[in-house]
Amino acid sequence: MLNHIRHLLIGSPLSSAHAGETRLDKVRALASLSPDALASVAYANQEIYLGLLVAGAAGLLRATELALVITGLLAVLALSYMQTIAAYPSGGGSYTVARDNLGELPGLVAAAALLLDYVLNAAVSLTAGVAAIASAFPALWPYRIALSLLLLLFITLINLRGIREAGTAMIVPVYLFLVIYLGLIAYGIGVALIQGPGVFPAVIPQPAELTTGVGLAPVTLFLLLRTFASGATALTGVEAISNAVPIFKPVESDNARRTMAAMAVLMGILFLGTIGLTQYLAVVAGAEETILSALARRLFGSGPVYYLVQAATLLVLIVAANTSFTDFPRVVSLLARDAFLPRQLRAVGDRLVFSNGIVLLAALAGLLIVIFQGDTHLLIPLFAVGAFLAFTLSQSGMVVHWWRERGRRWRAKAAMNGLGALATGVALLVIGAGKFTAGAWIVILLIPLIVWLFRSIRAHYAEVGRQLRLHEAAPPVGCHVPARIVMPVAGVHRGVIAALDYACSIADDVTAIFVELEPGTAEPLRARWTAAGLDRVARLVTVPSPYRSLLGPFLDELDRMDDAGDGPPVSVLIPEFVPAKWWHFLLHNQTALPLKWALIYRRHRHGRSRVVIDVPFYLDR
Known part of the structure; x- marks a missing residue:
C-alpha cells in the first residue's frame, strides 16, 4: 500500500538508462533555476521599502540609487559566473571552486554558507508568497505558517517526481510572472509619462514592526548601508545556474551561459523597473500590504488585474523555492561523495533525483518557517550573509584558477573574477555589520558549527574505514566452537x-x-x-x-x-x-x-x- 501511495505521488521508478532524457533545455532550465533570482524582487523591494521608510519621504527618495548599485553588482556577478560555467562545465558551485583552488577549509566554509542560503531561500520564498496573497486577502494573515507548510509540501512532491517534471511545472508560473510584470512595468512607464511624478505624503503609515514612537530617522550613510544589506537579498540565487550545469542539454556550458545572461537581464529589468516606478509614483504601502501590492493597486486599482498580479507573485514565489530544491541536493551529494555528509545523501532515488537531499531540505525549511512564525521580515536578516560569503569564496577561487591555468586572456578573466570577489566581499562586510544584531549573527555562528560537523563526519568515516580495513592477510574463517x-x-x-x-x-x-x-x-x-x-x-x-x-x-x-x-x-x-x-x-x-x-x-x-x-x-x- 505504501508503494502504491508513493508511486501515485511521485511516479513510478525510472531506469538509469533514462537519465539523459531528464536533462533540461534553456526554456525549462530558466524556469527551474531562475525563479529564486527573478522572484527576489518581491521581498528585496519590500526590504528596501521598509529600510528607507524609517526616514520617511526623504528616505524613500533614495530607493532608485540603491537599486542601481545592486543592479551593477548583479551585472558583475553574472559576468563572473559565466566565466565559472566555462571553466567548470561539470558544475562549478562555490564548494567545488573554493575546494579545488583555495583548499579544503575554504571549500567547506563555502558549502556551509551555500547550504544555509538554500534553506533560507526556500523558507523566505514560501513565506513571501503567502504574504503576497495575504495582502490581497487579509483574512489569511493568521494562517501564514500553515499555508507556508502546505506550499512547502507541494513543491517537495513536485521535485520528488523528477528534474524534468519540476522544470515543466515551473514554466507556467515563471513565464506568467515575467509577462505580467514586464507588462506592469511597461504600463507603469506609460502612466508615469502621462501623470508625472507623485509626491509622498507628509505622514506615511508605518507597519507595526517599524513603529518606534521616536519620530523619523535621518538619512545617514549607516541607514543606506543597512538598507543595501537588506536589498542585496535580490542577488541570492544568481549562482544557481553555475551549480547545475550538468542538468542542461548539450552543449551544457553554452546553454548554461545563455540562460545565465537571460536571467540577469530579466532580473535587472524587473528590479529597476518596479523600484523606479514605486519611487517616481510615490507609492506607499498599508500596514498589512507589500510594496509590490501597493504598486499594482496604484496602477490597476483593486480590480481583476490587481488580483492577477498578486496571483502571479504568489506563484513565482512558490516556485522560487525550486531553485533550492534543484541545487541543495546536488551540493549535499558532492559533500556526501567526499564523506563530509552521510553517504545516503549521494544516492539517486527512483525518479533519478537526489530524493534524500530533497526531503532533508524540506524538513529544514519547514523547521525555519515554524521557528520564525512564517514572517519573511524576520528571516531576511539571516539570508544574504551565506550567499555573499559563497559568492566571495567562489570568485576568489576563480582568480586562483586563472592564475594557475594561464590560458588565453587569463589576465582579463582573473580581473573580472577579482572584481566580483572584491564587490561581493565589500557587500558581505556591509551585510554582516548592518544586519549583525538583527539576526546575521546566527548565520555567522552556524557556519563554523556546520564546518565542524562536516569534519566530524569525515573523521568518523575515516575511523570506520581504519577499523574495517584488512591490513594484512584475511584472518582464518571457520566454525571453531559450536554455537x-x-x-x-x-x-x-x-x-x-x-x-x-x-x-x-x-x-x-x-x-x-x-x-x-x-x-x-x-x-x-x-x-x-x-x-x-x-x-x-x-x-x-x-x-x-x-x-x-x-x-x-x-x-x-x-x-x-x-x-x-x-x-x-x-x-x-x-x-x-x-x-x-x-x-x-x-x-x-x-x-x-x-x-x-x-x-x-x-x-x-x-x-x-x-x-x-x-x-x-x-x-x-
Missing part, C-alpha cells in the same frame, strides 16, 4: 515452534528464556513447555522481573550465561510473528524491535560480537 543459542519466549505457539526448529538446525545448545513480568506466570508456561515436548530440544529458564521490565532481566541473564560458559558469546534468536496487514501492528505489543536494538547497540562487556537472528513467522490474511 550456543538463546531465544526469548512469551508463550508456547507456532511462532516459537518454528524458531526452535531453526535454532536446533544450527546449534546443539539451545536455551529459551522466559522473563516473568507477572508473578505466577512462569509455572503454567513450564507445564505447557513440557507437555509440548519442547524440554527435549531446549532448556527453559525463567527469570523473575520484580520491576516488570523485559530488557534488563533478559540482558542480565545473557551476561550470566556468557560468564558461566567457555565458548563463544551466546547468540540470540528472536521469534517474531508478522501480521498480514500493516495496521495490525498497532494491535500488538512490539517487544521484538526494542529487544533487537538493545542487543545490537549494547556492547558485549568482553569485547566480543553477539549475533542476533530474527526468525519471522508470517500470519495468513
Whole structure:
C-alpha cells in the first residue's frame, strides 16, 4: 500500500538508462533555476521599502540609487559566473571552486554558507508568497505558517517526481510572472509619462514592526548601508545556474551561459523597473500590504488585474523555492561523495533525483518557517550573509584558477573574477555589520558549527574505514566452537515452534528464556513447555522481573550465561510473528524491535560480537 501511495505521488521508478532524457533545455532550465533570482524582487523591494521608510519621504527618495548599485553588482556577478560555467562545465558551485583552488577549509566554509542560503531561500520564498496573497486577502494573515507548510509540501512532491517534471511545472508560473510584470512595468512607464511624478505624503503609515514612537530617522550613510544589506537579498540565487550545469542539454556550458545572461537581464529589468516606478509614483504601502501590492493597486486599482498580479507573485514565489530544491541536493551529494555528509545523501532515488537531499531540505525549511512564525521580515536578516560569503569564496577561487591555468586572456578573466570577489566581499562586510544584531549573527555562528560537523563526519568515516580495513592477510574463517543459542519466549505457539526448529538446525545448545513480568506466570508456561515436548530440544529458564521490565532481566541473564560458559558469546534468536496487514501492528505489543536494538547497540562487556537472528513467522490474511 505504501508503494502504491508513493508511486501515485511521485511516479513510478525510472531506469538509469533514462537519465539523459531528464536533462533540461534553456526554456525549462530558466524556469527551474531562475525563479529564486527573478522572484527576489518581491521581498528585496519590500526590504528596501521598509529600510528607507524609517526616514520617511526623504528616505524613500533614495530607493532608485540603491537599486542601481545592486543592479551593477548583479551585472558583475553574472559576468563572473559565466566565466565559472566555462571553466567548470561539470558544475562549478562555490564548494567545488573554493575546494579545488583555495583548499579544503575554504571549500567547506563555502558549502556551509551555500547550504544555509538554500534553506533560507526556500523558507523566505514560501513565506513571501503567502504574504503576497495575504495582502490581497487579509483574512489569511493568521494562517501564514500553515499555508507556508502546505506550499512547502507541494513543491517537495513536485521535485520528488523528477528534474524534468519540476522544470515543466515551473514554466507556467515563471513565464506568467515575467509577462505580467514586464507588462506592469511597461504600463507603469506609460502612466508615469502621462501623470508625472507623485509626491509622498507628509505622514506615511508605518507597519507595526517599524513603529518606534521616536519620530523619523535621518538619512545617514549607516541607514543606506543597512538598507543595501537588506536589498542585496535580490542577488541570492544568481549562482544557481553555475551549480547545475550538468542538468542542461548539450552543449551544457553554452546553454548554461545563455540562460545565465537571460536571467540577469530579466532580473535587472524587473528590479529597476518596479523600484523606479514605486519611487517616481510615490507609492506607499498599508500596514498589512507589500510594496509590490501597493504598486499594482496604484496602477490597476483593486480590480481583476490587481488580483492577477498578486496571483502571479504568489506563484513565482512558490516556485522560487525550486531553485533550492534543484541545487541543495546536488551540493549535499558532492559533500556526501567526499564523506563530509552521510553517504545516503549521494544516492539517486527512483525518479533519478537526489530524493534524500530533497526531503532533508524540506524538513529544514519547514523547521525555519515554524521557528520564525512564517514572517519573511524576520528571516531576511539571516539570508544574504551565506550567499555573499559563497559568492566571495567562489570568485576568489576563480582568480586562483586563472592564475594557475594561464590560458588565453587569463589576465582579463582573473580581473573580472577579482572584481566580483572584491564587490561581493565589500557587500558581505556591509551585510554582516548592518544586519549583525538583527539576526546575521546566527548565520555567522552556524557556519563554523556546520564546518565542524562536516569534519566530524569525515573523521568518523575515516575511523570506520581504519577499523574495517584488512591490513594484512584475511584472518582464518571457520566454525571453531559450536554455537550456543538463546531465544526469548512469551508463550508456547507456532511462532516459537518454528524458531526452535531453526535454532536446533544450527546449534546443539539451545536455551529459551522466559522473563516473568507477572508473578505466577512462569509455572503454567513450564507445564505447557513440557507437555509440548519442547524440554527435549531446549532448556527453559525463567527469570523473575520484580520491576516488570523485559530488557534488563533478559540482558542480565545473557551476561550470566556468557560468564558461566567457555565458548563463544551466546547468540540470540528472536521469534517474531508478522501480521498480514500493516495496521495490525498497532494491535500488538512490539517487544521484538526494542529487544533487537538493545542487543545490537549494547556492547558485549568482553569485547566480543553477539549475533542476533530474527526468525519471522508470517500470519495468513
